[in-house]
Amino acid sequence: xxxxxxxxxxITGAASGIGxxxxxxxxxxxxxVVLADVEQAPLAQLQEELARSGARAISVxxxxxxxxxxxxxxxxxLEAFGGVDLLFNNAGVGAGSTIWESTLNDWTWVMGVNLxxxxxxxxxxxxxxxxxxxPAHIVxxxxxxxxxxxxxxxxxxxxxxxVVALTEQLAVELERINAQIKASVLxxxxxxxxxxxxxxxxxxxxxxxxxxxxxxxxxKRWEQLRDVMKNATPPVAIAEAVFDEGIRQGRLYIIPHxxxxxxxxxxxDAIMKDI
Ligand SMILES: NC(=O)c1ccc[n+]([C@@H]2O[C@H](COP(=O)([O-])OP(=O)(O)OC[C@H]3O[C@@H](n4cnc5c(N)ncnc54)[C@H](O)[C@@H]3O)[C@@H](O)[C@H]2O)c1
Numbered sequence: 001x002x003x004x005x006x007x008x009x010x011i012t013g014a015a016s017g018i019g020x021x022x023x024x025x026x027x028x029x030x031x032x033v034v035l036a037d038v039e040q041a042p043l044a045q046l047q048e049e050l051a052r053s054g055a056r057a058i059s060v061x062x063x064x065x066x067x068x069x070x071x072x073x074x075x076x077x078l079e080a081f082g083g084v085d086l087l088f089n090n091a092g093v094g095a096g097s098t099i100w101e102s103t104l105n106d107w108t109w110v111m112g113v114n115l116x117x118x119x120x121x122x123x124x125x126x127x128x129x130x131x132x133x134x135p136a137h138i139v140x141x142x143x144x145x146x147x148x149x150x151x152x153x154x155x156x157x158x159x160x161x162x163v164v165a166l167t168e169q170l171a172v173e174l175e176r177i178n179a180q181i182k183a184s185v186l187x188x189x190x191x192x193x194x195x196x197x198x199x200x201x202x203x204x205x206x207x208x209x210x211x212x213x214x215x216x217x218x219x220k221r222w223e224q225l226r227d228v229m230k231n232a233t234p235p236v237a238i239a240e241a242v243f244d245e246g247i248r249q250g251r252l253y254i255i256p257h258x259x260x261x262x263x264x265x266x267x268x269d270a271i272m273k274d275i
Contacts (some may be wrong), residue, residue, distance in 0.1 A: 001085070001182075001247050006108050008081040010073065012064050013091030013120065015042040017193025018141065018186075020121050021239035027055035027242070032081045036062035036073050037091070056081070063203075064091045064117030065109075070124045083132055086247065089121040090141040090186075092159075092196035099154040109206040114159035118166055119222050126170075129181050136181045137151050139246050139254070140167045144189045147255075148263040150272075156164070171209075171252055184246035189257035190232035191194035196225050233257070 001005075009026040013019035015037035026033050027050050035050075037043040047059035059079050062069045077084050093113045096102030118140050129136040145151040146160030152241055167185035174181050192202070214222070233256065241256040255261075 001137055001250075002248070004085070004116060006032070007085035008032040008034065008077065008083055009086040009088065010034040010036065010077055010125070011082055011088040011090060012036045012062065012073075012117065013048055013141075014059075015039045015049040017186075017195065018191055018235045018238050019088065019090045020046060021235035022090065022242060023050065023057075024236075025120070025239040025243055026086065027053070027057065033058075034073070034077045034080065034084075035059040036064070038063050063121060064089075065112030067116075067120045067124070070117075070120040074124050074128060084125060084128060085134075085136050087121060087125045087129075087136075088141070088242075089118040089138065089163075091117050092141060092143075092195070094153050094156045095198060095202070095203065096153050096155050102153070102155055103208050105206045107209050109202055109244045110153075110155035110159055112206075114156070115166075116161050117141055122166070122170060123220070126174075126181065131180060134180060137184070137247050137250075138167075138170065138181065139184045139186055139242055140170075142167070142187045144187050144255070144257065144260045144263065146185070147187050147267065148260070149267050168252070182250050184250075184252055184254050185243075186238070186242055186246070186254045186256075187260075188233070188255075189260050190228050191235050191238055192229055192232040193235055196222075196229060243255050 009031045011019050011023050013033035014023045023033050023035055035043055035047055043059045050057040060073050060076050062073045091113055095110050096106030134214050140163050142163035143160040145157050147165040151157035164185050166181050171183040238256055242254055245251045246254045
Protein backbone atom coordinates (compact mmCIF):
# COMPACT_ATOMS: atom_id res chain seq x y z
CA UNK A 1 0.00 0.00 0.00
CA UNK A 2 1.32 3.42 -0.87
CA UNK A 3 -0.89 6.40 -0.07
CA UNK A 4 -2.17 6.04 3.48
CA UNK A 5 -3.55 9.55 4.00
CA UNK A 6 -7.18 9.55 5.16
CA UNK A 7 -7.22 5.76 5.59
CA UNK A 8 -7.85 3.99 8.90
CA UNK A 9 -5.53 1.93 11.11
CA UNK A 10 -6.60 -0.24 14.06
CA ILE A 11 -3.84 -1.01 16.57
CA THR A 12 -4.10 -3.41 19.52
CA GLY A 13 -1.72 -2.98 22.43
CA ALA A 14 -1.60 0.67 21.35
CA ALA A 15 -1.05 2.25 24.76
CA SER A 16 2.62 1.30 25.14
CA GLY A 17 5.82 0.29 23.40
CA ILE A 18 5.64 -0.91 19.79
CA GLY A 19 1.87 -0.31 19.51
CA UNK A 20 2.24 3.28 20.66
CA UNK A 21 4.93 3.91 18.04
CA UNK A 22 2.81 2.26 15.33
CA UNK A 23 -0.05 4.60 16.29
CA UNK A 24 2.17 7.68 16.15
CA UNK A 25 3.58 6.59 12.79
CA UNK A 26 0.08 5.98 11.36
CA UNK A 27 -0.98 9.48 12.52
CA UNK A 28 2.18 10.91 10.93
CA UNK A 29 1.04 9.31 7.65
CA UNK A 30 -2.26 11.23 7.96
CA UNK A 31 -4.30 8.17 8.92
CA UNK A 32 -7.28 7.92 11.26
CA VAL A 33 -6.34 5.69 14.19
CA VAL A 34 -8.27 3.37 16.45
CA LEU A 35 -6.30 2.69 19.63
CA ALA A 36 -7.18 -0.53 21.47
CA ASP A 37 -5.70 -1.64 24.79
CA VAL A 38 -6.63 -3.02 28.23
CA GLU A 39 -4.72 -0.34 30.12
CA GLN A 40 -7.21 2.51 30.42
CA ALA A 41 -5.17 5.50 31.67
CA PRO A 42 -2.27 5.41 29.16
CA LEU A 43 -4.77 4.59 26.39
CA ALA A 44 -6.87 7.70 27.12
CA GLN A 45 -3.72 9.80 27.52
CA LEU A 46 -2.36 8.71 24.11
CA GLN A 47 -5.71 9.41 22.44
CA GLU A 48 -5.71 12.94 23.91
CA GLU A 49 -2.09 13.52 22.86
CA LEU A 50 -2.71 12.42 19.28
CA ALA A 51 -5.97 14.38 19.04
CA ARG A 52 -4.19 17.51 20.32
CA SER A 53 -1.63 17.13 17.52
CA GLY A 54 -4.50 17.21 15.01
CA ALA A 55 -4.97 13.46 14.40
CA ARG A 56 -8.35 11.76 14.14
CA ALA A 57 -7.97 9.20 16.91
CA ILE A 58 -10.43 7.22 19.00
CA SER A 59 -9.65 4.82 21.83
CA VAL A 60 -11.52 1.62 22.64
CA UNK A 61 -10.84 -0.26 25.87
CA UNK A 62 -10.34 -3.81 24.53
CA UNK A 63 -9.23 -7.14 25.95
CA UNK A 64 -8.06 -8.93 22.79
CA UNK A 65 -8.50 -12.34 24.45
CA UNK A 66 -12.30 -11.79 24.38
CA UNK A 67 -13.95 -12.29 20.97
CA UNK A 68 -16.86 -9.99 21.88
CA UNK A 69 -14.39 -7.20 22.71
CA UNK A 70 -12.81 -7.46 19.25
CA UNK A 71 -16.27 -7.46 17.64
CA UNK A 72 -17.11 -4.28 19.58
CA UNK A 73 -13.78 -2.80 18.45
CA UNK A 74 -14.73 -3.46 14.82
CA UNK A 75 -18.20 -1.93 15.28
CA UNK A 76 -16.73 1.22 16.87
CA UNK A 77 -14.13 1.48 14.08
CA LEU A 78 -16.83 1.36 11.40
CA GLU A 79 -19.04 3.83 13.30
CA ALA A 80 -16.18 6.32 13.64
CA PHE A 81 -14.42 6.00 10.28
CA GLY A 82 -16.59 3.82 8.01
CA GLY A 83 -13.87 1.25 7.20
CA VAL A 84 -10.50 -0.25 8.08
CA ASP A 85 -7.36 -0.34 5.94
CA LEU A 86 -4.58 -1.45 8.31
CA LEU A 87 -4.92 -3.84 11.23
CA PHE A 88 -2.09 -4.32 13.70
CA ASN A 89 -2.67 -7.38 15.91
CA ASN A 90 0.09 -6.29 18.26
CA ALA A 91 -0.99 -6.78 21.91
CA GLY A 92 1.21 -9.32 23.67
CA VAL A 93 2.39 -10.48 27.10
CA GLY A 94 4.99 -12.80 28.57
CA ALA A 95 4.86 -15.08 31.63
CA GLY A 96 5.96 -18.43 33.00
CA SER A 97 9.09 -20.46 32.39
CA THR A 98 9.45 -24.08 31.25
CA ILE A 99 6.50 -26.05 29.86
CA TRP A 100 5.97 -27.91 33.13
CA GLU A 101 6.79 -25.11 35.58
CA SER A 102 4.46 -22.62 33.89
CA THR A 103 1.09 -22.78 35.62
CA LEU A 104 -2.20 -23.37 33.83
CA ASN A 105 -2.95 -19.70 34.53
CA ASP A 106 0.33 -18.69 32.83
CA TRP A 107 -0.56 -20.77 29.78
CA THR A 108 -4.17 -19.57 29.64
CA TRP A 109 -3.27 -15.89 29.93
CA VAL A 110 -0.41 -15.92 27.38
CA MET A 111 -2.34 -18.09 24.88
CA GLY A 112 -5.40 -15.84 25.30
CA VAL A 113 -3.63 -12.57 24.52
CA ASN A 114 -0.83 -13.62 22.14
CA LEU A 115 -2.61 -16.29 20.11
CA UNK A 116 -6.39 -16.02 20.53
CA UNK A 117 -6.08 -12.21 20.33
CA UNK A 118 -4.60 -12.51 16.84
CA UNK A 119 -7.13 -15.19 15.79
CA UNK A 120 -10.04 -13.02 16.96
CA UNK A 121 -8.57 -10.03 15.12
CA UNK A 122 -8.27 -11.95 11.85
CA UNK A 123 -11.69 -13.66 12.14
CA UNK A 124 -13.42 -10.35 12.85
CA UNK A 125 -11.66 -7.94 10.50
CA UNK A 126 -10.91 -10.05 7.39
CA UNK A 127 -14.61 -10.42 6.42
CA UNK A 128 -15.01 -6.63 6.78
CA UNK A 129 -11.93 -6.02 4.61
CA UNK A 130 -13.13 -8.54 1.99
CA UNK A 131 -16.50 -6.81 1.86
CA UNK A 132 -14.80 -3.42 1.34
CA UNK A 133 -13.02 -4.88 -1.71
CA UNK A 134 -10.09 -2.45 -1.64
CA PRO A 135 -6.41 -2.77 -0.64
CA ALA A 136 -5.81 -3.53 3.03
CA HIS A 137 -2.95 -4.91 5.12
CA ILE A 138 -2.75 -6.93 8.35
CA VAL A 139 0.43 -6.97 10.46
CA UNK A 140 0.63 -9.52 13.26
CA UNK A 141 3.30 -8.99 15.91
CA UNK A 142 5.16 -12.24 16.63
CA UNK A 143 8.82 -12.09 17.71
CA UNK A 144 12.18 -13.51 16.76
CA UNK A 145 11.13 -16.13 19.35
CA UNK A 146 8.63 -17.30 16.71
CA UNK A 147 11.41 -18.19 14.25
CA UNK A 148 14.03 -19.64 16.57
CA UNK A 149 14.34 -22.18 19.39
CA UNK A 150 14.88 -22.00 23.11
CA UNK A 151 13.12 -18.91 24.52
CA UNK A 152 13.03 -18.91 28.35
CA UNK A 153 9.21 -18.74 28.41
CA UNK A 154 7.56 -21.79 26.82
CA UNK A 155 4.13 -20.21 26.36
CA UNK A 156 5.67 -17.10 24.78
CA UNK A 157 7.69 -19.21 22.31
CA UNK A 158 4.72 -21.42 21.44
CA UNK A 159 2.37 -18.48 20.83
CA UNK A 160 4.90 -16.58 18.75
CA UNK A 161 5.61 -19.63 16.54
CA UNK A 162 1.84 -19.91 16.19
CA VAL A 163 1.51 -16.26 15.12
CA VAL A 164 4.15 -16.83 12.43
CA ALA A 165 2.21 -19.93 11.23
CA LEU A 166 -1.11 -18.04 11.35
CA THR A 167 0.28 -15.22 9.24
CA GLU A 168 1.84 -17.56 6.67
CA GLN A 169 -1.49 -19.39 6.46
CA LEU A 170 -3.39 -16.08 6.18
CA ALA A 171 -1.17 -14.89 3.33
CA VAL A 172 -1.76 -18.12 1.38
CA GLU A 173 -5.51 -18.10 2.00
CA LEU A 174 -5.81 -14.48 0.84
CA GLU A 175 -3.70 -15.14 -2.25
CA ARG A 176 -5.83 -18.17 -3.19
CA ILE A 177 -8.93 -15.98 -3.44
CA ASN A 178 -7.08 -13.06 -5.09
CA ALA A 179 -8.00 -10.81 -2.18
CA GLN A 180 -6.63 -7.28 -2.08
CA ILE A 181 -5.47 -7.87 1.49
CA LYS A 182 -1.81 -8.48 2.34
CA ALA A 183 -0.39 -10.00 5.52
CA SER A 184 2.94 -9.52 7.31
CA VAL A 185 4.41 -10.89 10.50
CA LEU A 186 6.69 -8.72 12.63
CA UNK A 187 9.56 -10.64 14.26
CA UNK A 188 11.78 -8.27 16.25
CA UNK A 189 14.48 -9.06 18.77
CA UNK A 190 14.75 -6.81 21.87
CA UNK A 191 12.82 -3.55 21.77
CA UNK A 192 12.83 -0.97 24.60
CA UNK A 193 9.24 -1.33 25.91
CA UNK A 194 7.41 -2.48 29.05
CA UNK A 195 7.10 -6.12 27.91
CA UNK A 196 9.07 -7.23 30.99
CA UNK A 197 6.32 -5.67 33.13
CA UNK A 198 3.49 -7.53 31.37
CA UNK A 199 2.11 -8.67 34.73
CA UNK A 200 0.67 -5.17 35.24
CA UNK A 201 -2.22 -6.12 32.93
CA UNK A 202 -2.81 -9.68 34.09
CA UNK A 203 -6.49 -10.30 34.92
CA UNK A 204 -7.19 -11.10 38.57
CA UNK A 205 -8.80 -14.42 37.57
CA UNK A 206 -5.57 -15.62 35.89
CA UNK A 207 -3.09 -14.63 38.58
CA UNK A 208 -1.10 -17.43 40.18
CA UNK A 209 -2.38 -18.42 43.63
CA UNK A 210 0.78 -18.56 45.66
CA UNK A 211 3.70 -17.05 43.81
CA UNK A 212 6.90 -18.79 45.03
CA UNK A 213 9.64 -16.31 46.01
CA UNK A 214 12.07 -15.78 43.11
CA UNK A 215 15.12 -18.04 43.08
CA UNK A 216 18.65 -16.58 42.90
CA UNK A 217 18.78 -17.65 39.26
CA UNK A 218 15.53 -15.80 38.48
CA UNK A 219 16.76 -12.65 40.20
CA LYS A 220 19.97 -12.80 38.14
CA ARG A 221 17.98 -13.25 34.95
CA TRP A 222 15.68 -10.27 35.74
CA GLU A 223 18.75 -8.13 36.34
CA GLN A 224 20.19 -9.22 32.96
CA LEU A 225 16.87 -8.46 31.26
CA ARG A 226 16.83 -4.95 32.72
CA ASP A 227 20.30 -4.38 31.22
CA VAL A 228 19.23 -5.80 27.85
CA MET A 229 16.21 -3.46 27.82
CA LYS A 230 18.36 -0.39 28.50
CA ASN A 231 20.27 -1.03 25.26
CA ALA A 232 17.36 -2.39 23.21
CA THR A 233 16.08 -0.84 19.97
CA PRO A 234 13.70 2.11 20.42
CA PRO A 235 10.16 1.22 19.28
CA VAL A 236 10.04 4.10 16.75
CA ALA A 237 12.66 2.24 14.67
CA ILE A 238 10.41 -0.83 14.66
CA ALA A 239 7.41 1.23 13.48
CA GLU A 240 9.55 2.61 10.64
CA ALA A 241 10.52 -0.93 9.58
CA VAL A 242 6.88 -2.07 9.71
CA PHE A 243 5.66 0.72 7.43
CA ASP A 244 8.65 0.49 5.07
CA GLU A 245 9.23 -3.27 4.74
CA GLY A 246 5.69 -4.46 5.52
CA ILE A 247 3.10 -1.93 4.36
CA ARG A 248 5.06 -0.30 1.49
CA GLN A 249 7.19 -3.20 0.21
CA GLY A 250 4.61 -5.88 1.06
CA ARG A 251 7.09 -8.29 2.68
CA LEU A 252 5.58 -11.25 4.50
CA TYR A 253 8.36 -11.33 7.13
CA ILE A 254 9.41 -8.09 8.82
CA ILE A 255 12.66 -8.82 10.66
CA PRO A 256 14.09 -5.50 11.81
CA HIS A 257 17.14 -6.98 13.58
CA UNK A 258 19.16 -8.29 10.63
CA UNK A 259 21.78 -9.77 13.00
CA UNK A 260 19.24 -12.44 14.04
CA UNK A 261 19.61 -14.15 10.63
CA UNK A 262 22.15 -16.58 12.12
CA UNK A 263 19.71 -17.85 14.79
CA UNK A 264 17.02 -18.44 12.15
CA UNK A 265 19.55 -20.25 9.95
CA UNK A 266 20.64 -22.43 12.91
CA UNK A 267 17.06 -23.66 13.35
CA UNK A 268 16.65 -24.55 9.69
CA ASP A 269 20.12 -26.19 9.61
CA ALA A 270 19.05 -28.39 12.54
CA ILE A 271 15.90 -29.38 10.64
CA MET A 272 17.80 -30.10 7.41
CA LYS A 273 20.43 -32.15 9.27
CA ASP A 274 17.73 -34.59 10.36
CA ILE A 275 16.13 -35.10 6.94
N1 LIG B 1 9.74 -5.60 23.50
C1 LIG B 1 10.34 -6.59 22.88
O1 LIG B 1 11.54 -6.83 23.05
C2 LIG B 1 9.55 -7.45 21.92
C3 LIG B 1 10.26 -8.31 21.06
C4 LIG B 1 9.55 -9.10 20.17
C5 LIG B 1 8.16 -9.03 20.14
N2 LIG B 1 7.49 -8.19 20.99
C6 LIG B 1 6.03 -8.15 20.91
O2 LIG B 1 5.61 -6.82 20.65
C7 LIG B 1 4.24 -6.68 21.06
C8 LIG B 1 4.07 -5.38 21.82
O3 LIG B 1 4.74 -5.49 23.06
P1 LIG B 1 5.69 -4.33 23.65
O4 LIG B 1 7.06 -4.86 23.65
O5 LIG B 1 5.40 -3.05 23.00
O6 LIG B 1 5.23 -4.36 25.20
P2 LIG B 1 4.43 -3.31 26.08
O7 LIG B 1 4.11 -4.02 27.36
O8 LIG B 1 5.17 -2.03 26.16
O9 LIG B 1 3.08 -3.09 25.25
C9 LIG B 1 2.11 -4.10 25.12
C10 LIG B 1 0.72 -3.48 25.18
O10 LIG B 1 -0.26 -4.53 25.06
C11 LIG B 1 -1.29 -4.25 25.99
N3 LIG B 1 -2.05 -5.47 26.35
C12 LIG B 1 -1.69 -6.46 27.21
N4 LIG B 1 -2.69 -7.35 27.32
C13 LIG B 1 -3.69 -6.94 26.51
C14 LIG B 1 -4.96 -7.44 26.20
N5 LIG B 1 -5.43 -8.57 26.77
N6 LIG B 1 -5.74 -6.76 25.32
C15 LIG B 1 -5.28 -5.61 24.76
N7 LIG B 1 -4.08 -5.08 25.03
C16 LIG B 1 -3.29 -5.73 25.89
C17 LIG B 1 -0.58 -3.64 27.18
O11 LIG B 1 -1.46 -2.92 28.02
C18 LIG B 1 0.45 -2.76 26.50
O12 LIG B 1 -0.06 -1.46 26.27
C19 LIG B 1 3.91 -7.94 21.85
O13 LIG B 1 3.16 -8.83 21.03
C20 LIG B 1 5.27 -8.53 22.17
O14 LIG B 1 5.22 -9.92 22.36
C21 LIG B 1 8.15 -7.40 21.87
